[in-house]
Amino acid sequence: MPYFVILINRFHLATEINNMAGADEQKENTDSLLADIQKRITDAFDIFDNENNKTVDVREVGTIIRSLGCCPSETELHDMLAEIEEEEPTGYIRFEKFLPMMTKVLMERRYKPLPEDQLLKAFQVLDHDNKGHLTQEDLAKYMSEDGEPFQQEEMEEMLSAAVDPEKGCILYKEYVSRMTIEEV
Numbered sequence: 001m002p003y004f005v006i007l008i009n010r011f012h013l014a015t016e017i018n019n020m021a022g023a024d025e026q027k028e029n030t031d032s033l034l035a036d037i038q039k040r041i042t043d044a045f046d047i048f049d050n051e052n053n054k055t056v057d058v059r060e061v062g063t064i065i066r067s068l069g070c071c072p073s074e075t076e077l078h079d080m081l082a083e084i085e086e087e088e089p090t091g092y093i094r095f096e097k098f099l100p101m102m103t104k105v106l107m108e109r110r111y112k113p114l115p116e117d118q119l120l121k122a123f124q125v126l127d128h129d130n131k132g133h134l135t136q137e138d139l140a141k142y143m144s145e146d147g148e149p150f151q152q153e154e155m156e157e158m159l160s161a162a163v164d165p166e167k168g169c170i171l172y173k174e175y176v177s178r179m180t181i182e183e184v
Helices: 002-046 058-067 074-084 094-106 116-124 137-145 152-162 172-179
Strands: 055-057 093-094
Touching: 002 055, 002 058, 002 093, 002 152, 055 058, 058 074, 058 093, 058 116, 074 093, 074 094, 093 094, 116 137, 116 172, 137 152, 152 172
Parallel strands: none
Antiparallel strands: 055 093
């Protein structure tokens, strides 16, 4: 009987050691992931920190967030800005406020873009005649009149990227595959 008790104790000890090693490895992986995310955030922020004073124009924050693979709606973006803006808005966002908010967003995998098949279905709904393409005019109309309207600058930027220069229309299957972000 004592031999059996010793085996059980050794088993429990080995299990605890494995659990502790696994926890240490998991903590290392989490720390490494956190460091990687914070480096990506810092690099993206620094691109728009034109005066190297750890601030960016509030109008650039959406671009920074989207460059990090997040696709919040305009309402969600405004909520994020409200969270990190100064009590007396200055028109600038400070890095020390942006970093923790954005780290949390990325760690929680919030605002992930839609998968390619869902984006394709959305374009297909707009293509009433199943032509495989949309005209610039039709897409501009949808973007400005339906749902959450795009600002003129955003619309022009998207259309310049979406329109096939040879055909003068949006070949949405090709466009969707170009705009889909591969998850890392």
